[in-house]
Amino acid sequence: MTVQWRPVYAVLEREVVRMFRQRTRLISAMVRPLIWLFVIGAGFGAVLGQASGVSYQQFLIPGVLGLTMLFGAMLAALTMVYDKESGVMRMLIVAPFAHYWIVIAKMLAAALAAVLQALLLLILLAVLGTLGAETRFGLLALGLIATSLACAGIGMLVAAFTRTLDNFAAIMNFVIFPVFFLSGSLYPVNRLPAILKAVSLANPYTYGVDLLKHATLGVLPSGMGADFRVWVDLAVLAGFTLAALLIASWRFSQESAYEPMIHILTGKHGGG
Amino acid sequence: MNQAPLAVRASGLVKRYGDVLAVDGLDLDIPAGQFFGLLGPNGSGKTSTLHMLATLIRPSGGSARVAGHDVVKDALKVRAAIGLVFQESALDRTLSVAENLRFAGLLYNLTSKIIEERSAELLELFDLADRRNWAVGSLSGGMRRALDIVRGVIHHPRILFLDEPTIGLDLPRRRKIWRFIEKLRARTGMTVLLTTHYLEEADSCDRVAFIKSGRLVKSGSPRELVESLGRYIVEIESPDVSALARRLGSGFGDCIKDEDVAHFRYAGEDVTRVAQLQGELGAQVSALRWRRPNLNDVFLWVAEGKL
Numbered sequence: 245m246t247v248q249w250r251p252v253y254a255v256l257e258r259e260v261v262r263m264f265r266q267r268t269r270l271i272s273a274m275v276r277p278l279i280w281l282f283v284i285g286a287g288f289g290a291v292l293g294q295a296s297g298v299s300y301q302q303f304l305i306p307g308v309l310g311l312t313m314l315f316g317a318m319l320a321a322l323t324m325v326y327d328k329e330s331g332v333m334r335m336l337i338v339a340p341f342a343h344y345w346i347v348i349a350k351m352l353a354a355a356l357a358a359v360l361q362a363l364l365l366l367i368l369l370a371v372l373g374t375l376g377a378e379t380r381f382g383l384l385a386l387g388l389i390a391t392s393l394a395c396a397g398i399g400m401l402v403a404a405f406t407r408t409l410d411n412f413a414a415i416m417n418f419v420i421f422p423v424f425f426l427s428g429s430l431y432p433v434n435r436l437p438a439i440l441k442a443v444s445l446a447n448p449y450t451y452g453v454d455l456l457k458h459a460t461l462g463v464l465p466s467g468m469g470a471d472f473r474v475w476v477d478l479a480v481l482a483g484f485t486l487a488a489l490l491i492a493s494w495r496f497s498q499e500s501a502y503e504p505m506i507h508i509l510t511g512k513h514g515g516g
Numbered sequence: 517m518n519q520a521p522l523a524v525r526a527s528g529l530v531k532r533y534g535d536v537l538a539v540d541g542l543d544l545d546i547p548a549g550q551f552f553g554l555l556g557p558n559g560s561g562k563t564s565t566l567h568m569l570a571t572l573i574r575p576s577g578g579s580a581r582v583a584g585h586d587v588v589k590d591a592l593k594v595r596a597a598i599g600l601v602f603q604e605s606a607l608d609r610t611l612s613v614a615e616n617l618r619f620a621g622l623l624y625n626l627t628s629k630i631i632e633e634r635s636a637e638l639l640e641l642f643d644l645a646d647r648r649n650w651a652v653g654s655l656s657g658g659m660r661r662a663l664d665i666v667r668g669v670i671h672h673p674r675i676l677f678l679d680e681p682t683i684g685l686d687l688p689r690r691r692k693i694w695r696f697i698e699k700l701r702a703r704t705g706m707t708v709l710l711t712t713h714y715l716e717e718a719d720s721c722d723r724v725a726f727i728k729s730g731r732l733v734k735s736g737s738p739r740e741l742v743e744s745l746g747r748y749i750v751e752i753e754s755p756d757v758s759a760l761a762r763r764l765g766s767g768f769g770d771c772i773k774d775e776d777v778a779h780f781r782y783a784g785e786d787v788t789r790v791a792q793l794q795g796e797l798g799a800q801v802s803a804l805r806w807r808r809p810n811l812n813d814v815f816l817w818v819a820e821g822k823l
Contacts, residue, residue, distance in 0.1 A: 254622030262610055334606035335667070337572060339623040340596035 248341045255336075255349035256356055259320055263357050273316055273361050274368060277308035281374065298461060298468050302376060305369070306387075306456035307429030312365050313358035313388070314395045314449065318420060320354035321399025325406050344493040347400060351489060354396035355389075362388050376460060383474070384459035390481040391452030397488030398423065398449065404495040423449045428457075433471045448484035451477040523548040523583060523675050523707035524569060530577030531564045531730070538564040540730035541578065546709060546723075548674070551701060553721035553738075554711045555811075557819060561730035562711040563603070566677050569709070570600045583674050596624070599673035601665050603680045609653035613644060613663060616652055617670055624671035631670065638666045641703070642696050658689035662696055669700065676700075678710040682717065690717065715811040724811070726818040734818050738811055745809040745817060746781035750790050753777045753803040760800055764793075770822050779816070782806065 263270060281304055289300035327333040336346050366384075369375045402419055426443045427450045428436075436444060444450050455477040457470040524546040531539035539561040546552045554562050567573045569582050571591035580587045583597035607616050614635060621631035639645045642662045652660060661681065669676060681697070682690040694717060701708060710721075718724050718738060725735035734741065750768070754760040757778050761771050768780040782790060790806050817823035 248625065250625045251623045254619050257622070258608070258611070258615075258619050261615065265610065330609065331602070331604055331606050332608045334600075334602050334604075335620055335623060338570065338595060338598075338600045338606075340592045340625075341623075342592065 248345055251339060251341055251345065252349040252352060255346075256353045259323065259353035259357050260360065262323070263320070263360070269319065270361070270364075273312055274365060276315065277312050277365055278368070280304060280308045280311065281369075297464060297466060301374070303461065303468055304430070305374065305376075305460050306453050307424075307427075309362050309365060309388075309456050309460075310391055310395075310427070310429055310449065310453040311424055313362050313392045313452075314398070314420060314424060316361040317354040317358035317392055317395035318399045318402070318415070320357035321350065321396055321403045322406070322409065322412070322415075323353075324350050324400070324403035325409050329408060343497050347404075347489065347493040347496050350403075351393070351396045351400050351492070354399050355392040358392035358395055359388050362392065378460075378462065380459050380462075384456070386478075387452070387455040387459045390455060390478060390485075391449075393485045394448050394452050394481045394488075397485045397492075400492040401488050404492040423447060426450075427453050428471060429453050432467055434467055448480055451480040455481070521548050521584070522546065522581070523550070524552075524580070524709060525582075526565075526569065526578065526580040528578035529565065529568060529575055529580055531561070531568060531573065532576040538730050539568070539575075542727070542730065542732055544580075544725065544732065546707060548707050549705050550707055551720065551722045552707070552709045553718040553724040554709065554727060555713065555715060555718055555724050555815065556711075556727035557713065560727045562727055563679055564730075565727070566600075566679050566709070566711060569594075570598060570677055571595055572600075596671075597674050599668035599671065599676045601668040601676070601678050601681060603683055605660055605664050607652045607660060607664055607667065609651070612649050612651055613639070613655070614648045616663065616667060620667045621670045626671060634670055634672075635666075638670065641699055642666050643692075658685055658692060661685060661689075661693060665693070665696065665700075669704075669706075672704065673706065675707040675709065678708060680712055681710060682712070682714060690714070694720070715815050718811055726815065728819060728821075733821075734814070734823060741814045742809050742811060745813055745823070746783040747785060747808075748782040748787065748790065748806045749809045749813050750780040750782050750793075750804070750806045751777050752780070752793070752797075752801055754797075754800050755802065756800065760797070763797070763800070772816055772820050772822065774816075776802075779813070781809075781817075 281301060285301035285304045292300050327336065337343065366375065398419070402415055406415070426440065427447050428444055433441060433444050433450060451472065454470050454472050455474065458474055461469040463469045522545055524544060526542055526544040529539055529542040530537070542565060554565065556562050564573065568575050569580055569587060571587050571594050574588060582594045585593040585597070587594050608619065611619065617635045618631050621634070639648060642665070644659060644662060644666070647655060647659065652663065655663065665681065682693050685693065697708065698720070700706070712718055721738060723735060723737055724741065726733050752760060753776055755776065757773050757776055760778055761773065764771070764780060768782065772779040787806060794801055794804050814823065
């Protein structure tokens with residue numbers, strides 16, 4: 245397995261260039277979490293009051309950081325599908341490296357896009373004075389990296405099994421929203437009813453948000469802080485990310501080695 | 517140097533899709549530096565052959581070596597040595613011309629500096645130097661095709677595969693693309709393997725091969741092939757083509773029937789014999805003309821299985 249840094253870098257660079265070029269995508273990536281924080285967070289905050297030492301708005305910060313990364317990584321991972329549809333994938337499959345490198349590079353690019361957007365959001369939050377002084381930055385950096393990779397993993401899994409971008413609305417409804425709502429982003433996992441709690445525990449993204457809770461809220465006696473240990477979060481995220489990478493690579497190499505993909509890319513369905 | 521090494525060597529290449537045999541035991545030898553045309557109707561197996569040689573699909577049988585490497589066992593070495601321009605664009609329309617070339621170059625592990633130099637040189641060669649910073653989406657179809665070829669040769673491949681490089685372009689643009697390819701060949705000496713069904717374009721090939729139902733049926737230099745047909749093609753329009761074919765069969769041999777026109781081959785130099793036919797056949801002839809054969813005729817005769 246020869247490491248191909250320049251091709252990987254090529255994929256990362258293209259993703260970042262495209263991200264900053266698509267202004268509306270970037271602006272909505274910033275507006276979405278701010279709406280959660282300052283509209284929904286403020287509204288519910290007023291109803292709930294100061295629940296044991298932490299305002300609901302503060303409680304939401306790890307959740308919206310995660311949300312930004314979830315959307316960012318998802319959209320970037322789906323360029324895999326865009327590349328198949330637009331034909332750019334042709335450039336990648338004729339290049340001289342094993343095809344699983346395409347999956348690795350795309351996954352890293354999706355994680356990078358997610359981290360960059362989360363950093364932009366953190367700057368915005370710092371400027372707005374919403375970021376608490378007790379934030380632990382080492383843990384935050386770890387949380388951003390681990391969560392962005394896991395989100396990229398979710399994105400690559402979806403991309404590997406998606407044929408066209410036409411069903412993006414379905415992806416929103418059946419992947420992004422459930423992953424976000426059933427994650428402890430909006431409510432502490434330990435207070436959820438049994439079924440919802442079970443689903444949340446099975447959701448890898450929950451552990452990413454939990455890691456971010458460690459960084460911004462810490463463990464609180466009230467139960468509004470992190471639910472799991474840091475090492476548990478890291479282990480689940482790492483395990484999931486690796487599994488997602490393997491499944492997506494397997495699926496992609498199936499597609500390229502056994503030809504359906506080349507037929508999509510050349511508009512042929514055998515015979516020609 | 518006694519003999520040019522082979523750029524492509526395929527033997528008994530087979531590609532099967534379910535029950536369909538797309539490529540049926542194809543043998544192909546292309547010496548390095550040759551300009552080679554793979555010709556045939558749609559669905560004859562040209563693209564499948566090209567994709568097997570480019571390691572994108574796996575042969576169902578037989579073997580092939582490209583640039584000296586086995587296409588199955590050494591796919592990565594093959595991919596490093598070849599450039600491939602697909603029928604449809606591989607470019608990212610959201611990026612600029614220069615950004616696309618940078619992306620392509622990095623994928624081949626080239627340094628930024630080399631990419632810069634080669635982009636400048638190739639864009640100059642392909643008349644795109646002043647479009648460097650244009651978004652690909654705003655280029656004309658002909659320019660995009662030219663850029664796609666530049667993209668395919670940025671890593672200086674030894675062998676360039678062109679799959680229908682001029683498909684969908686109008687005549688002036690097609691000519692332009694051919695001039696670019698000629699200039700590129702003159703400068704680099706690279707082997708070019710192209711597929712096309714615009715046969716007049718294959719005239720400039722060193723060698724062409726006709727492929728039909730996945731088999732190579734005829735190959736040679738365009739001139740040899742055209743000459744093998746005879747000196748003239750005689751086209752006779754008649755109300756009863758079958759009767760005409762029967763009557764002339766003994767003297768002129770087999771013919772190709774195309775609606776109410778029969779095409780005969782005529783090997784003799786003396787066309788007075790042909791001119792006399794008008795009088796001999798009388799009402800059986802509505803029109804009669806003769807002309808020099810070209811590759812299109814070779815194609816027709818090959819397709820009919822009569823050559």
